[in-house]
Amino acid sequence: MNDDMHRYDKLILVLALVPAAFGALFQGGYFTWQAYLMMVLALPAVLLFVVTRSRHGWARAGGAVDVTMLAFLGVCALSMVATVYFQATMVAFFKVLFCAILFYIVFNVTRHTDQLDLAVSILLGLGVLLSLIGLVAYVGASSRLTGSFWTWLGTHGLTQGTSVTSTLQYRNTFAAFLILPMFLALARALDVRRWWARVLYGGLAGFFVVMLILSQSRGSLLAFLITLIVFPVMLPRGQRLKGILAVFLLVAALALTFWLKRDVFLPMLLSMTLRIKQLFAFVGGVQDASLYARVVMIRDAWAMLLRRPVLGTGAGTYQYVYTQFRSIPFYAKFPHSIVFEQLVDMGILGGGAFLALIGSLLWRGLRIARREQAAVFAGLLAGAFGNVLHAAVDFDWSLLVMPVLFFVVCGLLVSRERREPDVAQPHVALGHRHSPRSARLLTGVAFVVVVWSAVFVILLSAANTALAQRAEFQGDLPSAQYRYRTAVRLAPLGAEQKADLAAFLQTKVEASAQDQGAVGREVQQLYEAATRLNPRMWAYHDALARLYLERGDARAGVEAQSAVDRNPLRADGWFVLAVARNAAGDQAGAGQALDRAVQLQEQGSN
Template sequence: MNRVAERQQITGVKRVGFNRNTNISLVVWAIASAPFCVLFTGENSFTFQTAIPSIALMALAFIFSNGARQYSRHAFVIAIGFIGVIGISEILAVCTNSYMLTNKTLIRALMFIVIVWFYATAVSHNYTSYEIKILMQLIGLSVCASAFLEFKEYLAQGMYFGRVYPVSLRGQMIDANFFALLVVIQVACCFVVALYSNVILKKVIYFALSGIGIISIILTGSRSGLLCVALIMVLGGMVYVVRPVKGKMSSVIFLAGFSVALLIAASKYISDWMFNRFFVNSYNDGSNEFRVTLWIKAVERWPQHPLFGFGVGNYNYYSAQDWGLAETSTTTHGTVTDFLVDFGIIGLGLFLYIVIDIISGLIVSKQYVLLAMLPGIMICSVIVGAERTVALWLYLIVFYVVGHFCKNNSGISLYDVFREKPAT
């Protein structure tokens, strides 16, 4: 078998007009399975270290597929850049304070290298339109796993009308803000599938899943999560409605009906505590003041190691000093500041490079609906320290992949991707 045929067999890449090959690479399964791992997470922020099945699938793809080892320029820059920064920052940290090199530090550094490798492999895969469709649908469907954990705990607490923290099947309580960020990504994927699918039943299912995700976020009491999902619905919906595209009337009608149903349900069933939490209480509270204080202290500490940061996991020692404690596990509670103190201005620059590349891909491919969704997801991912979470990297992977697929296949629209019977 020649190299081209082998690549087509492994990755499903076979372009003859728009006659899609229905093969699905292990790379796709690895990404799509990641949000389902929340069911078994043993970490309160649902970091990648608990998504072992997804990592294993990606490792299998890397071993058995030549395509999974052929990295793009973007992936190469990210992988080499972060691995280099991690190595240099840890060496500098050891030279400054040798006691910082602990098993915990090494494990966290290794885990971030795995995350970077996972991301690089994911964005380098040559996706078919069918794989894009399956990827978005499965991530949207994964909202059922998240909602199950949230509703399970809600019922276990006797339908408690307060902030409900989900608990995994392993008994691990998951932080509401990190959990909400994951659900925001899932709702975004549901929303895309619902808008662009040409099957009425599928529209109904994925709009319903969007509603389930929104209810889950409301139950967590995450104000940033609800704000972000509202931005996704409002901005994404507005851009979708005003864009001159044929055949979108059914989606507009469904979107209007979905919006009305949400408003009616909220007016009838939202508790006084929830209403006050989101719409009455001041956002200038102790929680947000503490978050801002953490950001300020991180920025004040950053000039001590400006280029490469303190190294993965080492900032905790300095944070403890700032708070007058012997030890603390508190991060900076912000993605931008976490990257800044862990990897310095170079590492933060690499993260921003990913975000800018995503935005440029969506602009060039004219995917303005997806572009309108980004502010919602960005706000939530920046507010929480999501540096190592499945949620943050899932968001980066999905929007990069979809944007650059449409950029490289200018003749294919998202309507083509999600239609049930592709043209031959």
């Protein structure tokens, strides 16, 4: 095979890791503009990969991995037809496609040990950077340091009280992220031969564990301990004894460190112990508000699945549908479990395809890790396993960086399947070998242009919404209005953009406008469009009902009833329904709605 094809593999690999680094440093890619900027940052790697693979094609993972990957992508695409809100499902589909693309790029360009070592070093460096940022923020918060620098750290969400979140916004997500670099450092300690390097990497693994403790994340600690227990099983037969010894040495070193600095760590360990005791007590029947809410959310997710069992409500739509099915006055955008989120969003077909994909990747990784002599493969497998294990009980994967890291790590791990040590096996081209290079190049470029054009448009819309909110906060209303309108034009199928513009015009523009009637009509049209595009979102029906009430429109009762049907545990919604029914002359119905509003308010609903 022509070596020119692989000349830029290291560069492509580094460029493919740039989105993960950006996401880790900027709130995990939680907001839409951050997630799509991650995709734009991957464009150089994608283009270079397409150009370099245009001559010989690109390799497949083979077996169940390719089949389940294609099946999951297919169900995601199919869910756009059955979705309750097309824009949200399209956004979710592009995220899944992005993870799949990064997986195959990393899989193809990681052909030699030096490329694998480079990727592992980058991931370790990213873990060190986030940990140092979190440590500095923790020192400032725990010591109550003053000054502009410490104030800046305290106001940018790097800690929650004295719990470290670093740049990942949530302490649970930061702790789950640390599982990967911790096991990579431990694996490096097993692979290197020099004693000082073993001490260095062992100390680095201990540092990551300390930062995990400082996060005070109960679920992440349990996920880490489970992964630590099974880690020796992931190692090749000749490395297992060394792995068990390394784990014991790590635990002993940490115990000594905690004892020497017990004034710092003892309160945290006691707090963590108490939280874990609460978990086991909850399993035994003792009530705990946080854990109870998660159990109820999973139970409600099951009810949502039974309503639309085959294809679900559409990828990315959980947050718009959950209020209709919740059984307690508690709301969350995600069900704190990636498994139940996939089941609700894409039904049994999507949930089954997702579990099959995750299972095929981890099973392939286990076979490779136990076959290869280097412990780094077991480290990669442990990092991927810990990542998805914690996502099964929390909302980590709502931050795009976490699934990106999972699929990148799996790409590094699975890449070993199709090469011999020091000699790459021939690729199995996905395209026909007799196809002209120009045809493959044009096909690849066309795919990139279509997908990334859509990504770029969504990014611009989300960025304009963020800029509009900033301008509104700063009092620059003309700029805010321009940004909101631009966001609407760039997202013709987006209900949020229309509702945001309507709310802005209604609260900031209409009262001072020369033609208040025209502005009022535009507000009404925007809200009506939002309810058509996303009919499951109660807030749009509620806003439209209030607007109709102000104007004496008889449709107020219909919209108020729609809002209540989609969010029956919201007291304000029942109050609006009571007013609408009273205005329509339905005194009995108004009284029933008002009684329900009072009852919900007494129960803690707002």
